[in-house]
Amino acid sequence: MSTTGESSLRQLAYSRIEELLNWGRLKPGQVISQRALVETTGLTLSAIREAIPRLEAEGLLQTLPQRGLMVPSLDVTFVREAYQMRRIIELSAIPDMIQRLDRAVIANWLDWHIQARERLSGDDITDLPAFLRDLQVYDWQMHADMVDVMENSLISNVYRVTAIKIRMTAQTRVRVTRDNAKRVISEHLAFLNPLMEGSAEQAAAALSRHIDQSLTIALGGTVAN
Incomplete structure (x- = not known):
């Protein structure tokens, strides 16, 4: 796959996870696996993994070693x-x-x-x-x-x-x-x-x-x- 194609899939994965957050389908405090995100978004595991660093940098997801990803709780x-x-x-x-x-x-x-x-x-x-x-x-x-x-x-x-x-x-x-x-x-x-x-x-x-x-x-x- 070309670099442009990989970038497009990464952006699509980010956008679909963003939509899940926007509409409360991923809730603060919830833990979810990358595999579950694959099933929910309909995208590849590679695309999900490519989008995660940006989501982490923006404070929208946190990686929990051996557990998966957590939506941060907001007080x-x-x-x-x-x-x-x-x-x-x-x-x-x-x-x-x-x-x-x-x-x-x-x-x-x-x-x-x-x-x-x-x-x-x-x-x-x-x-x-x-x-x-x-x-x-x-x-x-x-x-x-x-x-x-x-x-x-x-x-x-x-x-x-x-x-x-x-x-x-x-x-x-x-x-x-x-x-x-x-x-x-x-x-x-x-x-x-x-x-x-x-x-x-x-x-x-x-x-x-x-x-x-x-x-x-x-x-x-x-x-x-």
């Missing part, structure tokens, strides 16, 4: 620090978004959220779990795209890994429901509208509140919908 202190990191990065991206982001992109975000809100308010959703999953994926991607506007690969990668770890902790505490989805959409619109209007201060205040609400939920608390 309350970590959750608070991770959200502090998230706040610093996302709020830092606001000036770049206002100055450089095509307003058509923000308009698309707004339209998507408005349509999602209308669908959630009606009774025409035939598969609510699938809709909520799509909303979750859209949420993750939009926030990542916001950070990417800064065009700083180091910041984007730190944000991506931090976001994975936040999801790892949140999946054990958060159940996405119709009401939760409505709240998230409302919070998103609260910072997207001033972002569209070029109001950095209002966008920052609304985004900060959204992050605070997310932290409260990640810590096992409740917020008003």
Whole structure:
């Protein structure tokens, strides 16, 4: 196999393990063998082994001699620090978004959220779990795209890994429901509208509140919908 082919398989293995972590199919404290990852991802043992060093370097997996791989446990202190990191990065991206982001992109975000809100308010959703999953994926991607506007690969990668770890902790505490989805959409619109209007201060205040609400939920608390 060519070097390019090996690199592609390594990236695919990393991406599939990342997805397992994102969706809580690998949970903090869980121990899993490389063979089990082969079966779960459908990839080769070689590809899994090639991806492990990167996952270890990013703190997403730990090797336990003679036992396999462990998903690290993340305590309350970590959750608070991770959200502090998230706040610093996302709020830092606001000036770049206002100055450089095509307003058509923000308009698309707004339209998507408005349509999602209308669908959630009606009774025409035939598969609510699938809709909520799509909303979750859209949420993750939009926030990542916001950070990417800064065009700083180091910041984007730190944000991506931090976001994975936040999801790892949140999946054990958060159940996405119709009401939760409505709240998230409302919070998103609260910072997207001033972002569209070029109001950095209002966008920052609304985004900060959204992050605070997310932290409260990640810590096992409740917020008003």
